[in-house]
Amino acid sequence: MRFVNRMALLGLAATLAGAGVVRAEPIADFYRGKTIKMIIGYGPGGGYDLYGRLAAEFLPRHIPGNPTIVPENMPGGGSLKAILYLYQVAPQDGTYLGSVSQQMAANAVTDDKNKIDVTRFHYIGRFTSNIDVGVALPQAGIKSFAEARSRQVVVGAENGSMSLIYAQALNTYGGAKLKIVKGYNGSADIQLAAERGEVDVNGSFSLPAVLVAHPDWVHDGKAVILYQNALKRSAEIPNVPTLSELMLTDEGRTVAHVVAGMAEIGRSILTTPGVPQERLAALRSAFQEMLKDPDFIAACGQRHMMLDPAKGEDMDTINQETMDLPKPIVEALRTLLKG
16 A cells, blocks of 8 residues: 555656646747747848848747748838837737848937837847948949049938938038939849849948849959948958948048948847747747757858857847937938938
């Protein structure tokens, strides 16, 4: 009898221990069988789209419970449409992710009508810092940026986007005579306009996306790269001047330095406000595990996709620093964004 009771107690203990293991995996229980939406703030083909879809492909295998991630493009307003959706509409439970503008905080701090508290968003990780470039196809007949100082050059831009900031900064501080044509939905849309001859220059094409879609522009000189938005010249394009180098005044160089700092956010993935801390931590851990995945690394190599990873916490810090910029810099950025 004592033996039976002892065995029963051991069985009960094992059952309780097993239940404890189940209870210790609430993240896997939550995500198992779920579909996560990846909201991409731009149309297909650009850097935000490429990296958003890369996360959708490889991140699920590292999230406990292995949910499915489905990408959805939601272009508009320099990804403001997607940001508002993630902020106001999407469930705030860790089932929605976003690949949105690296200048989200700059837009918020410079627009009095923008009531979004971007510090409520949290990044889960960065694929790569980003260098945007201004590109002219051979048919435009432009050989260097110097021509934009001597004659009118038509540049395509998107409202409220980095492409608009670059063009405005070059006109205001760099002596350029750029005619800015706005209203496009992302760099891929602007590039189509350049191919049709509607514009001479795509004012903001992500260098990582260029290396994927048009490596011959960089390696074979099949297009003219006029400038790069970076704190220092990229090793990929060492002969292309940075925006700071093209500025003719100290104020212009200061503004260009701040703008180049936005490139540190680059191609990062964020999640909605209000996500429980334990799920946020799990998503961040999954992102870091993905970066070490041999299949992920091989795919990035095959697709010529740049990697310069950073933690989500570091991107949150950059957002906060942008929101704390001095008023004179905020005013200068506001002027550039107004176009």
